[in-house]
Amino acid sequence: MDPGIRSLVESRLEADDSANHAWSGLVLAALGGREVLEAELSGGSAAPRAVAARTAPVLVGAFLKDVLVEGFRGIGPQQTLSLRPGPGLTLVVGRNGSGKSSFAEGLEVLLTGDSLRWKERAAVWREGWRNLHHPAASLGATFLVEGARGPCVVSRRWDEGAEFETAAATAALDGAPASDLGALGWTAALRTHRPFLSYNELGSLLDEGPSKLYDALSSILGLEDLVEALAALQEARRTREKALKEATDAREGLVARLREVDDERARRVVAAASGKEWDLDAVEAALGGFAGTAGGPAEGDVLRGIASLEPPDAARVGEAAAEMRAAAAAVESARATSAARSRDAAALVESALEYHAAHGDSDCPVCGRKGALDAAWSKKQREAVAKLRAAAQEADAVHQRADAARHAWESLVPLKPEALTRAAEVGLDLGPLVGALATWVEAGGIADLGALADHLERASAPLRDAIEKLRDTARAELGRREDAWRPLAVEVAAWLKAARDAVRGAAELKHLKSAESWFKKAAAGIRDDRFAPIAEKAAAIWERLRQQSHVELGRIQLTGEGTRRRVSLDVTVDGVEGAALGVMSQGELHSLALSLFVPRATLAESPFRFIVIDDPVQSMDPSRVEGLARVLEGASADRQVVVFTHDDRLPEAVRRLDIAAEIVEVTRRDASVVELRRALDPVGRYLEDALAVAGTADLPSSAAARVVPGLCRLGLEATCMEVVRRRRLGRGEPYAEVERTLGEASGLLPLAALALFDDAARTREVLPRVEREAGAPLAQALKQCEEATPEVKPAAALELVRQSSKLAAWLRGLA
């Protein structure tokens, strides 16, 4: 996760006043990846996604020092293209077939292992990579990189007869043992900030379609995190929408099947799942058989209650009747015993004692004897009652037994009134049971135990039959319903789970959609912000290249996402808007591609400080060549721009426009012997001009005095800069610092001091050292060039140019 991206998103959330929306958390979670987003949705937290290992380039600020090619394409024996490391423009000029493009291709193959110009072509094209005249094949390049004390050498070599793909590239930094090319960390940058562009590519950049162009441009913006976050939000939304749709679709069929079943649970599920809002708790209750709704026990419970009814057990009825009869006999036999009499007497005396306790001493209310009831009597009678009670206990037990036996019938038939009262609802006929029960309960009105026992024995059989019949009917009904329900219950249970997820997801969908739509806008905004400077640069380059073209280029934008991503180019032809690319000539298309490519390849984030352009002039209108030269000059202000061209219009324009450039000519003899010749460089350029002026016979003397020393000074300054750049870049100093140092050393002497002593302040020592080491005439020339208004006669002008050239050569030898 690029922390910059997160803070961009956060500040946009705040700017939109959206930070407090419920969904803003989702936006931030999505930046952490899918797992973090899902965790946020389920209210938990997950460890933020492991930071994707972004392979940052190990080596940055790379300038090209040379390119070595041997036995590759048009080049036979090994040839080295030496370049001035550091910002500046180099034109490599040669006729078609001179082998110049082989350097450009060689460098691309060396670094990327392939060449884009072969990709779309037939195999025979690729197979022709080897030079026919030279069996050994190898590629190499030397780079000066910031922070490295020595050069970085990359090479790739093939044994005789080896396949193209077999050669692995190695990189050796600072004279250290060679390692894999990947160690430089350039792999990603070679794609995103691709520093090569060929004629073929210029054409195909726009031919391949708007999405390809989008990819080529958007990859430099470093917005992959935004794309991934948006994908996470979209996937979260789609998963939930899919779940909801599936649950809704599944409900249709399920409800239809449930309707066919005569089951109260099925009806409840149908009722709960039919509305717009599903009552999933009710579904779950129905599934579990719980009484979840008002209206008493569920039908299933009624049926189960009846199915579990127990008929009166014949043996127990018999036992109960026997006990009744036995108890009745015991009461009968106990009636005549003393125990019975004692019991009755005790009751009588207890009544008298209560009478005495209530009314005090008195005559006997029964026999009338005077003063019979007194304290002494009471005391005596209490003792008598205790004795009588003990004697009566036996009789009490007999009576209690009789009582117990009488009530035993009530527990013989455990009925379930709550189930039975609703039996009709579940389709059961209670008629026979009611009749049998009515007879049975007549038992309550029979006082005589013997008669009761007879009644029970008589009435129990029909009751048993009725209950058994009812119970079996209920059981059968229950079984039938369960058979129909069970498979449906499984379905309902499965659906319930899916529906719960779907309903939960549906609640999250609203937030997810808000988050997604906000995020889309924010991502497009961030993308536009990042792309704006590139688009501006591209527009500026186009403005230079288009010259008088009728095609005006307005805003360049990256729009859309996913499969609809494209680069929208606001093209206006003769004031008519919305024109398609189709109206542009091939040359214009190439110019447009170049306009887009140069800003991409020269972004500060690129580890490469060089760009290699192969044949940009082809099919370009002559008037555009001047613009191209200016564009290349602009790019070479802080980049090393190497341009291969077969067309002499570009070098011509560079010469005429006074653009500081080095021109290397490539020629090819028989048998692929390629030769390089430095045709011109900025130093030679100034001195050549100075020579041309000084050598003009009829030159006005004041013009000579004014022009020649100035040109010589420019030549010498360029020489000093070249010397300083090569030295400082060579020891790994960042180019920006080198350029700053050079910019601060304004004037010939400070620059010479930098070149001689690596210290711009030591200007006083410059002339003595030049005189000492290079001779007095050279020191004299330096002095003349340095003076503000030198007096130079036409005759002396020629001499000044000659000495200046010698001085330039001597200075170059210092580096």
Added chain:
Amino acid sequence: MTGPADPRPLLELADGLLRRAEPATAGLWPRASALLALQALEAGVARLWQRHALDFHGCSMRTQLICLRSYLEDAPLAARASHTWSALSRACHHHAYELAPTSTELEDWFAVVGELVRKVEPA
């Protein structure tokens, strides 16, 4: 010694050829107008030398154009003038297989010549 020609009418003539289609000049106008513009450019440079009382008579145009950078006080314009001069003279001479310049190219070059003329002799 007569002074250098006035560059303005020359440039106007060139511009006229470019803008008006006439049967008499059909097919000829690109090179003809380039020739007039080239003369205007050289006349403009000569006017500059006249102002500085410099006698470049007999000096090659290359030398003059190099010196122009020092005297014009506008190095980019001097460079563009130099480039335009070479483009115009290339268009004026017949090169086998080389096509005549297009109207847009000529317009471009005339603009540079006009700028130079105005710089040398502000109206």
